[in-house]
Amino acid sequence: MHMYRPHLLALAAGALLLSACTGTGGASKGADAKAPDDPSKVSGTIKVLTQRTDLVQDGTMKKYAAEFRRTYPKVKVEFEALTNYETEVKIRMNTENYGDVLLIPGVIKKSDYPKFFASLGTRDERATKYRFTDFTTVDGKVYGQSPIGVTPGFVYNKRVWQEAGVTEWPTTPAEFVADLKAIKSKTDAVPYYTNFAAQWPLTSWTFVNGSVHCDTRATTKLAQGDPWAEGADLRVGDTLLYDVVRQKLVEKDPTTSNWEQSKPRLAKGEITTQWLGTWAVIQFQDAARKAGTDPDDIGFMPFPAQVDGKFCAVAGPDYNQAVNVHSENKAAARAWIDWFTDKSGYDRDNLAISPLKDAPLPEVLRPYEDAGVKLIELDDTEGARVKLIDTESEVGINAPEYRQKLVDLARGARRGTLDDFFADLGKRWTETRKNLGS
């Protein structure tokens, strides 16, 4: 339980130092964390902050650290798992004491990366080997690296879909709704589960962006247009969610849905479909093993939209790991990031896409390869701007509120029409975009 103490200290320190520290953060701006040449010479103790409380508690992270020590015998790795990662790290980052290696929280502005993190190298040099470098590049330098890549999709129970007579992946939103209807009429299962109460699963609907039109510049389009204009990616995704709820193809009472329970229930076939990401598959397979059903029943399918007869899936980074710019053990910290990304097997253990460009796709995506699903990576040059518009306008495409309102609208707990709802979102978005200047 000692893991809680540093938080209290950090909070106290935060309260005292908040005003003192703002304005001094740029002291070591522009530092580099260079990869060490000789593993046997690097030494020091590094602290790694992570959101994976489960892996720290069950000792998996310790195993990675032990493996790491075989190559870097003089480096000691300590982990600190934060239950509420985003908020806790945010407060700690007002001081200089936020671990040696950490995951870049969403709140940090991209332009501030050089103030908080040491650079891992230039974009040109890293992009030849790694995926997702664009997401952390500022002025040609890269500040973070995600150890896994994920792609959004529907986690579904194959057995129930087959029982309902659906064997092919739906290719349009209308077909998808029709298939869910078939499931509802032919089986006892809940066709789609919103996970309304857990909130965050609803935010993954934003990852529809890019896959509808198979457009790598989808993020740029968000920054330059109205995401809820007719035919725009987010509108297509949100309309599908609305239709599914409107047609009562979801759990009876979304407000009391339960994420932990939804895993065994999907494994048993009581629930059939959820829009999540590749990362979820392993959790559902585990749930299937525990519930005594076949883990192979857990399937994964892309968003029902095709361009030139082909599905499209967007691969994106998970949390990016970075080196604290104030760290005194930058070489050791860099060594950990490189080793964790390249050699730890963390990506395989999570059935995730490897951050290495030349690595094969994970087993989960075998059906994707067979079906010829095109895997694309979004261009993130305008990512920072999209984030700025999003928070300024308080629309929150990465927050659950607006989709909760959408679901409420669809089930009649909120007055209004879908068109007005989208028009309002679009208006707020475009007005903010114009105010910020383009």
Added chain:
Amino acid sequence: MTDTTEKAASGAGVGAAPAVPAPAPAPRPARLWRGVTPWLFLIAPLALLVTFTYAPIVNMVAYSFTDWDGVSPELHYTGVENYTELFTRDDLFRVFFVSGYYLAASVVQIVAALYFATILSFQVRFRNFFKGVLFFPYLINGVAIGFVFLYFFQDGGTLDSVLSLFGHHSDHAWLGTPVSANVSLAGVSVWRYMGLNFVLFLGAIQSIPGELYEAAELDGANRWRQFRHIIAPGIKPVLTLTVILSVSGSLSAFEIPYIMTGGATGTETFVIQTLNLAFRFNKTGLASAAAIVLLLIILLVTWLQRRLVPDDKVDLV
């Protein structure tokens, strides 16, 4: 000290006593010491108070005049812009309607607490047991209560099964519509906080001297009259305090709706909204301004109440 008392004693023995001598002033260091002692005892609590209450408030006031995002090393002074935004955006104040549910609930809560406190202050069988039962919910952690009641209101959950025992087979999504959800949440809040009000009332009632009841009974006053003329005026200060606490509590309702619905389906309260501004949309400056406005509103309401119901002395005898 000692030598002045000795002198006084000897003087009295001689008989030719002058007027009682004024105690000579203590020597300087002792006086200094005496002046400092209470502050020494206060160091720890004062340090805590300043560190965890006043310093953050001062900081918060400072942030409310900036556009800080909560983490960036750069922040700009924006004057009263945040306050202007707060008062010109009506959507930010609309959430106060939700407090209406909690206000209505606190009326129910106070009446119920008063009723139970009155009954249990007389001789009733299993009196202490009932006191424990009524106070118990207040001892449970608010987060735990939130989770327990999520199961309670679930489709086919405790509430539905209990209702079906009585032959009412409801098919109601308790947290499904704004009205039903807010009523349910306010109900949970009544369940949780009634125990506190109850204990306050019970304490006040028990401080009323017992003879008064005896005298009243001899005069033939029934229970209602005893309540009307002895208990109600006797606990008026506590009653006023409870009303003030309930109003400010209703305006700043937070943990129950935050844990149970996260503010979905029209259950968002002002505090949840402030939290979202600060942590979802990284507008720490605006959120600080909102927090200060809430503080001012609560201070204003309290002041108004004190003016409307002056705190006069209780004089029963």
